[in-house]
Amino acid sequence: MRNRFRDVMIVVVTAAVVAILCLSGTRTAGQGQAPQIKRTSGKPDFSGIWQANNGANWDLLSHPARAAILMQAGTQPLAPLPAAPSLAFGAAGGVPGSLGVVDGDQIPYKAEASAQKKDNADHWFDRDPETKCYLPGIPRAMYLPYPFQIFQGTNKIQMVYEFANAARTIHMDTVDPPPDDTWMGHSVGRWEGDTLVVNVTNFNDKTWLSRAGDFHSDGLHLIERFTPISNDAIRYEVTVEDPNVFTRPWKMSMPLYRRLESNAQLLDYRCTEMVEERLYGHLRKQQLVKRWEGENMIVDITRRVPPPDVLYQR
Amino acid sequence: MRHRLLASMVALAAATALLSLVQVSITGQTQTNAAKPTSATKPAATATSLRTSWGEPDLQGIWGGETLTPLERPARFADKPVLSEKEAADVTAEILARPGRDRRGERGTEKDVAGAYNAVWQAQGESLADRRTSLIVDPPDGKIPPLTPEAQKRDQQRRELLAAMLQGTSGGRPGSPSPRRAEVPVLYNVDRMNRADGPEDRSLPERCLGGMVPDWNAFYRIVQSPGALTIFYDTGQGQGFHRIVPTNGSPHLPSRMRQWWGDARGHWEGNTLVVDTTNFTPKTDFRGSRENLHLVERLTRADANRLSYEVTIDDPTTFTRSWTISVPWVKQNEQENRVFEPTCHVGNYGLLGMMANTRFAEKAFAEGKGPDPATMDIATGGGGGGIE
Numbered sequence: 191m192r193n194r195f196r197d198v199m200i201v202v203v204t205a206a207v208v209a210i211l212c213l214s215g216t217r218t219a220g221q222g223q224a225p226q227i228k229r230t231s232g233k234p235d236f237s238g239i240w241q242a243n244n245g246a247n248w249d250l251l252s253h254p255a256r257a258a259i260l261m262q263a264g265t266q267p268l269a270p271l272p273a274a275p276s277l278a279f280g281a282a283g284g285v286p287g288s289l290g291v292v293d294g295d296q297i298p299y300k301a302e303a304s305a306q307k308k309d310n311a312d313h314w315f316d317r318d319p320e321t322k323c324y325l326p327g328i329p330r331a332m333y334l335p336y337p338f339q340i341f342q343g344t345n346k347i348q349m350v351y352e353f354a355n356a357a358r359t360i361h362m363d364t365v366d367p368p369p370d371d372t373w374m375g376h377s378v379g380r381w382e383g384d385t386l387v388v389n390v391t392n393f394n395d396k397t398w399l400s401r402a403g404d405f406h407s408d409g410l411h412l413i414e415r416f417t418p419i420s421n422d423a424i425r426y427e428v429t430v431e432d433p434n435v436f437t438r439p440w441k442m443s444m445p446l447y448r449r450l451e452s453n454a455q456l457l458d459y460r461c462t463e464m465v466e467e468r469l470y471g472h473l474r475k476q477q478l479v480k481r482w483e484g485e486n487m488i489v490d491i492t493r494r495v496p497p498p499d500v501l502y503q504r
Numbered sequence: 505m506r507h508r509l510l511a512s513m514v515a516l517a518a519a520t521a522l523l524s525l526v527q528v529s530i531t532g533q534t535q536t537n538a539a540k541p542t543s544a545t546k547p548a549a550t551a552t553s554l555r556t557s558w559g560e561p562d563l564q565g566i567w568g569g570e571t572l573t574p575l576e577r578p579a580r581f582a583d584k585p586v587l588s589e590k591e592a593a594d595v596t597a598e599i600l601a602r603p604g605r606d607r608r609g610e611r612g613t614e615k616d617v618a619g620a621y622n623a624v625w626q627a628q629g630e631s632l633a634d635r636r637t638s639l640i641v642d643p644p645d646g647k648i649p650p651l652t653p654e655a656q657k658r659d660q661q662r663r664e665l666l667a668a669m670l671q672g673t674s675g676g677r678p679g680s681p682s683p684r685r686a687e688v689p690v691l692y693n694v695d696r697m698n699r700a701d702g703p704e705d706r707s708l709p710e711r712c713l714g715g716m717v718p719d720w721n722a723f724y725r726i727v728q729s730p731g732a733l734t735i736f737y738d739t740g741q742g743q744g745f746h747r748i749v750p751t752n753g754s755p756h757l758p759s760r761m762r763q764w765w766g767d768a769r770g771h772w773e774g775n776t777l778v779v780d781t782t783n784f785t786p787k788t789d790f791r792g793s794r795e796n797l798h799l800v801e802r803l804t805r806a807d808a809n810r811l812s813y814e815v816t817i818d819d820p821t822t823f824t825r826s827w828t829i830s831v832p833w834v835k836q837n838e839q840e841n842r843v844f845e846p847t848c849h850v851g852n853y854g855l856l857g858m859m860a861n862t863r864f865a866e867k868a869f870a871e872g873k874g875p876d877p878a879t880m881d882i883a884t885g886g887g888g889g890g891i892e
Contacts, residue, residue: 230730231557237729324850339748341729343564344556348727348734350746357736357746359725365841374845456748458763462712462849466703473859475701
């Protein structure tokens, strides 16, 4: 009787020890984080296809929905109307509402910079570099409405964006700085635990941060943080610093979602060809895009050849 | 019986404890560099150190494909696919001594202006590729195979239209400007026509649409991850592009999806990454091949400083047989990081200027203040350099 009790206790205790060791083995392998995150060389592996899903590209700040990117005066202050380029699109050309991605829901522009931002927004059709298929810069490439693919290699993390086949290299090793200012910035990364921290510098002043005219100077400096929420979501945070434009650093954050389709793939969005009419059409020997006759309206287009200093402006 | 039960339970617990500890130490190990970038003088590393941490042969790094070996074998080397060391040294010295792009046309002519770049702008290789006289290794004569009759006809139609547009200019045959100047080409235009009515009259590179595959003698950055790798082609004048090669066994795109750089799928055969690319757009032209182009590439990490790059070009509607190019890619200095973002389109003053200036020339001619633009050559240009 006493021997059988001891045998049973031995089995129970041993089983408990085995169970504890198995569980602790798994937990130790995950370094205390959720066990489902794929890792390579002990670090979260962000390789795969991702996309933001928010209104940041329209406007980083919270904004209600409106009929079009640019509006014009109507009969009453509370009821503006879509400007002419957007009219035919109807609800397909509207701006959805968004809660914004900026801490404090405010971007601390200096006074003159604030006026520049408003001027940018008022001339969106003419000036947003996105419409010209120019390189979108960082952080905008991260929240454009197109997917991007991350390749987490040994010493480099490459991000390739579907929009315009843009890309950037995050250097996890030591490299010489670029020979000139860049559109996509110079990214240097390191790990802090499970967070990838990326320092981005060496920008030119030519990209915007959104379709609301948010801009920067060549003094832009970003600190990005990529932290896994799960294997299929990343918390993406950016601290933005530019003493030429902003009165203090400010921060935006948003989730990035993994594209889970089994056949998920980046496709061509080689918009260089798509924007030729927009950029060069006014210089054709014969104008080709002049008039459209729909059932509800006729749209006539008159091109303008800008004066030389603007014509060659980039 | 009691002792045996106790002994076996203790053994089981001990074995489990041991396994758990081993598991922890595998996943807890710090990241190791699969292959350290080296200068050309370091000895070749062993096979194990040239693998990624997840066990694939490591193709990563910046690679350079520039050599002095031409694509096709020159006539004077018809019977010599590979030169001796002395022959190779002599030929190399001879090529490097040539003026190349420093060779000028007659000063004051359109041709001289169109030459645009002299040799200081041009990087060329420093040596032949493995002392070979052609980059083409198959067929054995080192030449591009003959075109099919239909491809010859397409090529002839194209050349005839381009020549007609140059008639009566300094770059073409004599005569008055041809009425064919107003014609639209049969296929999507990729050439520099002698016309600038609109952007599609200019060549793909002028429109910053020039980056194309296959490409074998530029600079490349390869970043590899489990399931996919990407190759940045730093090619042409800011015409660079990224190709994505999934290695996860997924199938090609549906055939209605045509892509500028095709649709690539990779798989490993031993130490070689084999990449199969289809679904090309009809808007690119590789030596006469358009949407039916099919590439099979082989990338092998030969040693610490060398990646063997091979591409087999296959298009039965264009070439009478498939053909293969082989180029040794040489590892570049990672710290110097000499690849740059592609900025052709964001700075394309050339296309803007070509169109604006042609409109100005037409206006001047209409006012009797300048020559007839139809008699001017805005298509041919300079060139030169390399083994002939």
